[in-house]
Amino acid sequence: MSDVNPIKTRRDGAILEIILDRPKANAIDLATSRIMGEVFQTFRDDPDLRVAILTGGGDKFFCPGWDLKAAADGDAVDGNYGVGGFGGLQELRDMNKPVIAAVNGIACGGGLELALSADIILAADHASFALPEIRSGTVADAASIKLPKRIPYHIAMELLLTGRWFDVDEAHKWGLVNEILPSEQLMDRAWDMARLLASGPPLVYAAIKEVVRDAEDQKFQDAMNHITQRQLRSVDVLYSSEDQMEGARAFAEKRDPVWQGK
Incomplete structure (x- = not known):
């Protein structure tokens, strides 16, 4: 303490x-x-x-x-x-x-x-x-x-x-x-x-929280556009991250992913 x-x-x-x-x-x-x-x-x-x-x-x-x-x-x-x-x-x-x-x-x-x-x-x-x-x-x-x-x-x-x-x-x-x-x-x-x-993916958590905040008062398509056009910083970081590649590799290799937060 x-x-x-x-x-x-x-x-x-x-x-x-x-x-x-x-x-x-x-x-x-x-x-x-x-x-x-x-x-x-x-x-x-x-x-x-x-x-x-x-x-x-x-x-x-x-x-x-x-x-x-x-x-x-x-x-x-x-x-x-x-x-x-x-x-x-x-x-x-x-x-x-x-x-x-x-x-x-x-x-x-x-x-x-x-x-x-x-x-x-x-x-x-x-x-x-x-x-x-x-x-x-x-x-x-x-x-x-x-x-x-x-x-x-x-x-x-x-x-x-x-x-x-x-x-x-x-x-x-x-x-x-x-x-x-x-x-x-x-x-x-x-x-x-x-x-x-x-133990989970911190970059995904960040993206989830930012998407939820951004979408709170938006129409569905406007919120989706922010995501797909990578206008949200956390989403942009996630889509360019090593963790996203690690997630795909771990799935293909049938193993647990090792998240680095980068």
């Missing part, structure tokens, strides 16, 4: 575990958000790192979002969150590596928005969720953009408009989380998933 506080990290090969550990509830203030941005930026830019796991310290809270006590003491809600915006992840440009959120407890407000910024969400069986910003007289901005695209529109609008709590079974029902795990198995499963992804 690193001694960075309130963010702890553990690196094992190509995997980086990022732990938001800020008792009592892992709430994020401006300083914490800036540190998280630096950590995620370092992960993004380190060619030897391929997968990140994000979780919370303890077993009660993943993250409740913005630190309202810090805000009451003068931490501006619209202050400088640092690179990547709130929590360092949801606005970080060119994040073309897989991120797994291991939700180990309460994920509400900005904490749920942070989980939504990951590519895969695993959740402990006692996890719970809410977007309570409505009760504080403000808007869950990132969730208002993302949630109606992830789950049925009317369910997303109900959750945004009421701010009600919902449990992990409901979250799984609507496809908001990938898997529900007993709490004592959550991190083992997250690491198993991370190892699987770390």
Whole structure:
């Protein structure tokens, strides 16, 4: 573990575990958000790192979002969150590596928005969720953009408009989380998933993530044109890569490919 506080990290090969550990509830203030941005930026830019796991310290809270006590003491809600915006992840440009959120407890407000910024969400069986910003007289901005695209529109609008709590079974029902795990198995499963992804082709992952982002608000043919005309950087790199040739050779030779990320 690193001694960075309130963010702890553990690196094992190509995997980086990022732990938001800020008792009592892992709430994020401006300083914490800036540190998280630096950590995620370092992960993004380190060619030897391929997968990140994000979780919370303890077993009660993943993250409740913005630190309202810090805000009451003068931490501006619209202050400088640092690179990547709130929590360092949801606005970080060119994040073309897989991120797994291991939700180990309460994920509400900005904490749920942070989980939504990951590519895969695993959740402990006692996890719970809410977007309570409505009760504080403000808007869950990132969730208002993302949630109606992830789950049925009317369910997303109900959750945004009421701010009600919902449990992990409901979250799984609507496809908001990938898997529900007993709490004592959550991190083992997250690491198993991370190892699987770390063994895969990083250039393909990058292309997938960029294509998904580019296609989000585009017509199908326009998005396809961007791919076939190699207008997306990650796709262009992939199509000219040694890894793509290695994939073809490995298939022809009936062996597992050895991915170099180049």
